[in-house]
Structures are given as structure tokens and as C-alpha cells.
Amino acid sequence: xxxxxxxxxxxxxxxxxxxxxxxxxxxxxxxxxxxxxxxxxxxxxxxxxxxxxxxxxxxxxxxxxxxxxxxxxxxxxxxxxxxxxxxxxxxxxxxxxxxxxxxxxxxxxxxxxxxxxxxxxxxxxxxxxxxxxxxxxxxxxxxxxxxxxxxxxxxxxxxxxxxxxxxxxxxxxxxxxxxxxxxxxxxxxxxxxxxxxxxxxxxxxxxxxxxxxxxxxxxxxxxxxxxxxxxxxxxxxxxxxxxxxxxxxxxxxxxxxxxxxxxxxxxxxxxxxxxxxxxxxxxxxxxxxxxxxxxxxxxxxxxxxxxxxxxxxxxxxxxxxxxxxxxxxxxxxxxxxxxxxxxxxxxxxxxxxxxxxxxxxxxxxxxxxxxxxxxxxxxxxxxxxxxxxxxxxxxxxxxxxxxxxxxxxxxxxxxxxxxxxxxx
Amino acid sequence: xxxxxxxxxxxxxxxxxxxxxxxxxxxxxxxxxxxxxxxxxxxxxxxxxxxxxxxxxxxxxxxxxxxxxxxxxxxxxxxxxxxxxxxxxxxxxxxxxxxxxxxxxxxxxxxxxxxxxxxxxxxxxxxxxxxxxxxxxxxxxxxxxxxxxxxxxxxxxxxxxxxxxxxxxxxxxxxxxxxxxxxxxxxxxxxxxxxxxxxxxxxxxxxxxxxxxxxxxxxxxxxxxxxxxxxxxxxxxxxxxxxxxxxxxxxxxxxxxxxxxxxxxxxxxxxxxxxxxxxxxxxxxxxxxxxxxxxxxxxxxxxxxxxxxxxx
Numbered sequence: 001x002x003x004x005x006x007x008x009x010x011x012x013x014x015x016x017x018x019x020x021x022x023x024x025x026x027x028x029x030x031x032x033x034x035x036x037x038x039x040x041x042x043x044x045x046x047x048x049x050x051x052x053x054x055x056x057x058x059x060x061x062x063x064x065x066x067x068x069x070x071x072x073x074x075x076x077x078x079x080x081x082x083x084x085x086x087x088x089x090x091x092x093x094x095x096x097x098x099x100x101x102x103x104x105x106x107x108x109x110x111x112x113x114x115x116x117x118x119x120x121x122x123x124x125x126x127x128x129x130x131x132x133x134x135x136x137x138x139x140x141x142x143x144x145x146x147x148x149x150x151x152x153x154x155x156x157x158x159x160x161x162x163x164x165x166x167x168x169x170x171x172x173x174x175x176x177x178x179x180x181x182x183x184x185x186x187x188x189x190x191x192x193x194x195x196x197x198x199x200x201x202x203x204x205x206x207x208x209x210x211x212x213x214x215x216x217x218x219x220x221x222x223x224x225x226x227x228x229x230x231x232x233x234x235x236x237x238x239x240x241x242x243x244x245x246x247x248x249x250x251x252x253x254x255x256x257x258x259x260x261x262x263x264x265x266x267x268x269x270x271x272x273x274x275x276x277x278x279x280x281x282x283x284x285x286x287x288x289x290x291x292x293x294x295x296x297x298x299x300x301x302x303x304x305x306x307x308x309x310x311x312x313x314x315x316x317x318x319x320x321x322x323x324x325x326x327x328x329x330x331x332x333x334x335x336x337x338x339x340x341x342x343x344x345x346x347x348x349x350x351x352x353x354x355x356x357x358x359x360x361x362x363x364x365x366x367x368x369x370x371x372x373x374x375x376x377x378x379x380x381x382x383x384x385x386x387x388x389x390x391x392x393x394x395x396x397x398x399x400x401x402x403x404x405x406x407x408x409x410x411x412x413x414x415x416x417x418x419x420x421x422x423x424x
Numbered sequence: 425x426x427x428x429x430x431x432x433x434x435x436x437x438x439x440x441x442x443x444x445x446x447x448x449x450x451x452x453x454x455x456x457x458x459x460x461x462x463x464x465x466x467x468x469x470x471x472x473x474x475x476x477x478x479x480x481x482x483x484x485x486x487x488x489x490x491x492x493x494x495x496x497x498x499x500x501x502x503x504x505x506x507x508x509x510x511x512x513x514x515x516x517x518x519x520x521x522x523x524x525x526x527x528x529x530x531x532x533x534x535x536x537x538x539x540x541x542x543x544x545x546x547x548x549x550x551x552x553x554x555x556x557x558x559x560x561x562x563x564x565x566x567x568x569x570x571x572x573x574x575x576x577x578x579x580x581x582x583x584x585x586x587x588x589x590x591x592x593x594x595x596x597x598x599x600x601x602x603x604x605x606x607x608x609x610x611x612x613x614x615x616x617x618x619x620x621x622x623x624x625x626x627x628x629x630x631x632x633x634x635x636x637x638x639x640x641x642x643x644x645x646x647x648x649x650x651x652x653x654x655x656x657x658x659x660x661x662x663x664x665x666x667x668x669x670x671x672x673x674x675x676x677x678x679x680x681x682x683x684x685x686x687x688x689x690x691x692x693x694x695x696x697x698x699x700x701x702x703x704x705x706x707x708x709x710x711x712x713x714x715x716x717x718x719x720x721x722x723x724x725x726x727x728x729x730x731x732x733x734x735x736x
Contacts, residue, residue, distance in 0.1 A: 193616075194618055195618040195621050195622065197618075198587075198616050198618040198619055198622060199433070199593075199622055200533060200534060200555060201533035201534070201552070201553050201554040201555030201556070201590060201593065202533050202534070202553075202554075202555075204616075270534060270537055271533070271534030271535075271537045271538045272538075312510065315510060315511075315512050316510060316511060316512075317511060317530070317532035317534070317535045317538065318532065318533070318534050318535075318538065319532050319533070319553075320532065
């Protein structure tokens with residue numbers, strides 16, 4: 001199977017390439033990138049007017065399988081990923097059972113091999129049952145395919161356990177990803193603590209509940225020498241602290257979600273759980289700080305924290321609704337609007353955030369169009385107008401604040417190992 | 425005013441004033457001219473109380489019946505809620521019975537706002553979580569006006585657990601619309617600093633004396649230990665620092681009135697001497713609750729109140 005992507009603007013941050021070129025794919029790998037390539041018998045994809053980049057990587061998703069297949073499966077989640085231009089996704093371990101041992105990791109990898117249309121790189125738990133007490137089987141999970149560890153959603157509160165986890169992870173060369181939330185400070189909260197929460201009579205999740213954990217973890221990262229990654233960073237202080245850690249030469253990285261780049265607490269439709277997530281939509285000042293963190297390089301990657309929940313769970317009193325929104329299909333559209341069309345960054349930097357950024361954090365052999373690399377390619381438009389209809393989502397769930405939103409620019413085709421798995 | 429009444433925050437003075445004016449027509453005069461009306465004959469009002477409340481529910485029931493409407497009250501314990509039916513399903517079921525209005529009390533902030541998006545029947549918020557209690561603010565305003573005080577340029581001290589009080593929020597919004605000065609007072613753990621920006625005219629203080637100095641109105645809030653998820657203040661110190669006692673009243677204007685949304689905790693947030701004093705208008709508030717709720721029901725169900733001559 002040979003595919004020739006003709007005349008697109010090829011942006012490959014890994015090699016620094018940015019210009020009109022053809023991409024030649026054969027047998028699932030990149031054969032060449034250059035002008036006026038020809039390949040006998042090749043299927044031709046006319047990409048003129050479009051952007052051609054290494055396949056996007058979303059290092060933070062929830063696929064809900066095993067255990068919560070009514071909300072999402074590895075297959076449906078992977079289809080939503082493909083529809084969002086992602087060729088690789090990393091599911092968090094909060095399934096049932098929790099991915100805290102090699103058996104579950106292998107199960108996910110095998111399910112993905114059979115049913116997923118994109119690459120799935122599982123993330124294992126830090127502690128057994130994500131209970132924050134006893135370390136999970138980190139080494140054997142890595143051998144089974146885990147690319148990082150995290151107790152996402154149930155952060156390790158015990159600093160000593162976190163220290164040991166960092167030390168152990170360093171032995172295996174994988175990063176520790178923390179969902180930074182001091183559970184005592186955030187207990188009972190439903191949205192960001194501030195004027196809006198006071199106005200709406202909802203209990204607050206203070207910014208400091210994130211900040212104290214980022215501070216703790218950075219100190220532990222320095223002590224242990226671990227690779228440490230802040231998941232879904234959302235507060236201005238946290239961004240500053242990550243920048244500080246980087247300035248000290250620590251192996252500290254961070255990701256931001258599209259929604260934390262775009263929406264503040266004041267943008268919420270009141271009591272609409274499609275705006276309820278953790279960390280919560282923070283103040284307008286925090287949103288600016290996260291955008292500036294991307295501009296200044298404190299933030300390395302965009303990740304969606306795609307968190308499907310069925311309608312029945314989201315159609316309740318706000319305080320009863322679970323946290324999280326789906327985000328795979330709208331990520332690029334939101335990022336283009338907030339970062340590129342607003343003039344904050346150029347397209348090459350945007351592509352970095354979706355490709356080399358996450359790839360380097362996780363140590364993947366992805367995110368590049370180098371000859372011989374796996375042929376994962378994303379083709380998108382930077383200006384084509386389209387409107388998101390959540391009822392047509394490939395995801396099983398519908399919990400998005402972007403239903404009906406008019407975007408400028410979005411995915412056009414997604415190619416995994418040389419196969420076109422989705423096209424607009 | 426929107427079809428129902430979800431809160432005071434988004435109401436203008438022009439929407440509030442007619443309700444306050446109209447409620448005068450429904451006040452008890454102590455003579456035979458006060459009788460059952462038939463303004464809402466043939467209308468059905470469902471009182472849906474997901475949270476225990478005797479006085480507000482009774483007040484709404486009486487208000488509906490005095491206007492000639494049929495009133496049915498459902499409490500959460502008696503409804504399907506305890507069987508795991510979702511809020512939306514419960515409301516859809518009720519809507520299928522075609523009531524003309526739903527009066528709703530719920531322990532979750534925003535529950536009526538959420539439901540109103542899924543329901544055509546107008547909803548009157550009878551208190552949602554720690555958010556708003558619009559008819560309480562209206563009846564409080566009516567009570568202040570009855571004492572011959574204009575709402576403009578009043579100094580109103582609201583004292584207690586402000587953070588968890590829907591009564592405080594609704595009163596702040598209403599009084600602010602009229603240009604009153606509102607002093608919110610309580611221990612800092614129950615007085616989020618953001619409250620200072622919630623509406624124009626709001627001042628915060630943790631000092632009881634400062635709050636009461638020159639006040640025209642003192643509103644005490646019920647200490648709601650059940651709404652606190654932790655000890656935000658040592659309970660046994662509360663009365664000492666934030667309980668209203670007779671000696672405080674000397675700091676206020678001579679004609680100060682003391683209000684309380686009830687039910688009062690004697691000896692916790694207010695002393696018996698104050699609660700029973702001449703300055704207390706607590707029972708007037710209860711009485712005005714019916715008149716104000718009649719005006720609200722009429723406005724929601726009839727779409728206005730200016731029926732010249734009716735009930736005058």
C-alpha cells in the first residue's frame with residue numbers, strides 16, 4: 001500500500017521543515033518528504049491548501065475500558081481521536097479494574113491492537129488501586145507497554161509515597177504524571193473558587209489546591225531526579241512554578257487542555273455540567289497565564305483530558321454530576337482559535353504542542369516525518385469553517401461545551417501506519 | 425421578569441417594584457375585607473420540596489389557596505426521588521400533569537435553573553442550596569418598607585454564615601438594586617472576600633460592632649451547621665462573637681429593626697431578649713411571606729399584576 005500526499009504545507013517540527021512538499025508513504029512507514037515525488041501505483045491525496053504534519057499525540061485521555069464501556073470503549077474513543085486528527089492516544093489508568101498491573105496493561109494493549117483505529121499507549125497507575133499507599137507494579141507495566149505512570153484523578157497525597165514513585169519511575173526511564181490537586185483543599189468543590197462560585201452558591205476548588213501540589217512535586221523531582229509532568233495545568237502560579245523548575249534545569253514538563261486555554265469560570269453556562277471538570281475552569285487571569293505559558297515554553301504539550309460521561313450522569317444537579325468533558329474532536333479547532341488565529345503562536349509551534357512535545361515527554365518513536373518513522377500523519381486545514389455537532393461525535397458520550405460551536409480550521413484526514421483511518 | 429422566578433440577581437428594579445407594590449394589596453388588614461380571592465381559579469400550583477421546609481412550603485400553599493388556585497405539595501421523601509429517579513425524570517413526570525407553575529426548593533444550588541432549561545412550566549425558586557431565595561428577599565424588602573424606611577440609602581447589616589446563605593445573596597442583590605449600603609459580617613471562614621465584588625454597595629467586616637454601627641436594619645442569619653462540611657468556626661464561640669444581644673443595638677440607629685428568616689436559634693445567633701424585643705420584626709416577615717408570594721404567584725401565572733381595582 002503506497003500513499004502519496006501531494007502539495008501540502010508540510011510542517012515537521014522534529015526536522016524543522018516547513019514548506020510545500022509531498023509525503024511518500026509505503027508499507028506503513030515514511031519513505032520520503034520532498035518536492036514532486038512520484039510513486040508508481042500510489043494512491044494520491046491532494047493536500048494543496050492543507051497542512052501536513054506528524055500524527056498528533058494526545059497524552060491524556062480516558063477510554064473507560066475496561067469497566068465503563070457504557071461511557072466509551074477503546075474502539076469508540078480511538079475513532080473520536082482519529083476524528084480529531086490524533087494518531088496516538090494515552091489512556092489514563094482509572095478504569096475498573098485500575099490499570100495498576102501488567103495484566104490490565106496487556107489487556108488494554110491487546111484490545112487496542114484489535115479494535116482501535118489509532119495507536120494506544122497506556123499509562124499505568126502510580127499506586128495499587130490508585131489508593132496512594134503502595135506502589136503499583138511499575139516495571140512490569142512498562143514492559144507490557146505503559147509509557148508513564150499517573151494516579152490521575154486520585155492524586156497521591158502522601159509526599160513520601162510520591163517520592164518513592166518518582167525514584168522507582170526513574171529506574172525505568174518513564175515520567176511520573178501528576179493530576180495536581182490537594183484533596184483536602186479541594187474537598188467538596190464543584191468549580192473554581194472565586195467570584196463566580198460565590199455568585200452561583202457553588203463550593204469552590206481553590207487555585208492553591210493545584211499550586212501546593214505542583215510545588216511539592218517540583219521539590220520532589222529535584223530531590224529524585226525524576227522526569228515529572230504536570231497534567232492539565234490550569235493556574236497561573238503553577239505555570240510560573242513549572243517555568244521556574246525548567247530554569248533550574250529540572251526534567252519538569254507540563255500539558256494544557258484546550259478548554260483551559262480557552263474558557264474561564266465566567267464563561268460557564270450556569271449550572272451546566274458540560275462546564276464541570278477538574279481542574280475547574282479558572283479565572284480569566286489564569287487562562288491568560290496558561291496561554292502565556294504556551295507562548296513562553298513553560299507548557300510543552302496540548303492534551304485533551306477527554307473524559308466521556310453518559311448523558312444520564314450529566315443530567316443531574318450540578319453538584320451531583322461527574323467531572324470531565326470530551327475533547328478529542330474539538331481540540332485542534334479550539335487550539336487554532338486561541339493560539340494561532342489570535343496571533344499568540346505560529347503554526348509550527350502549534351504542531352510541536354501536538355507532536356514533538358508529547359512525544360519527547362513520553363519518549364515515543366512518534367511525532368516525526370523522518371524517513372523510516374511510522375507513517376502517522378495528520379492533515380488539517382487552518383481556516384476551513386465547520387461547526388461541531390456533538391450528536392455526530394464518534395465518542396459514545398456527548399458531554400461537550402462546544403456543541404454547535406463554529407470553528408475556523410480543523411482536521412481533514414488522519415493517517416495511522418500508512419492507512420487513512422478518518423477523513424472529513 | 426422571565427416566566428418563572430429563579431432569582432433576584434437578574435431582576436431590574438422595574439421588575440422588583442411592582443411585586444413589592446402589589447403585595448400590599450394582599451396584606452392582612454385585620455378586618456372582613458380580607459377574604460379568599462379567585463384571581464387564580466382553575467390554576468394548579470405544585471409545591472415540590474426536595475428539602476425539608478415547613479414555613480416556606482406552608483406560606484406558598486396558603487398564598488396559592490388564597491388566590492383561588494389549587495395547590496399540591498410534594499416532599500422529596502414522598503416522591504420518586506428516593507427511588508433513584510433522576511431530577512429530570514421527576515420533573516418530566518410532573519410536567520406531564522400540566523401544572524401552571526412549580527414552586528421548588530432544592531438543596532443543590534442551581535437545581536431550578538438546570539430544570540428550567542428542560543421544562544416549559546414556570547418555576548418559582550423557593551430556595552436553591554446556597555444560592556438564592558428570591559421570595560425571602562422580597563418579603564424582607566416589604567417588611568422594611570412597612571416600617572416606613574425607604575430602601576435607598578439604608579444601611580443594612582447582614583450577619584452570620586454568609587458563605588452558605590441563599591437569604592444573604594438574594595437580599596444583597598435586591599438591596600443593591602435600590603442603592604442600599606450592605607454590610608456583610610461573619611467570621612472570615614464564612615465570609616469569602618469575593619463577596620465584596622458580588623454587587624455594588626457591599627462592604628465586608630469581621631467585626632460585629634462595625635457592622636451594626638449606624639445600621640437601619642440588622643438581618644441575622646440562621647447558623648446552618650448542616651451546610652458546613654467542616655468546622656469553619658468553633659460552634660461554642662459563635663454566640664460570643666457573632667450572636668446578636670441587646671447591647672449591640674445601642675450602636676445602631678435608634679429605630680433599627682432586627683430581622684431573621686427563621687427558624688431562629690435562640691442563644692446561638694440571637695438572644696431571646698432581642699428576638700422578643702420591640703425592635704424585632706421577625707413575625708412581620710412571616711406574615712409578609714404570604715402577601716409577597718401571592719404577588720409572585722399572580723405575576724407568574726397571570727403575567728402581570730396591574731388589574732386595576734382587583735382586591736383593593
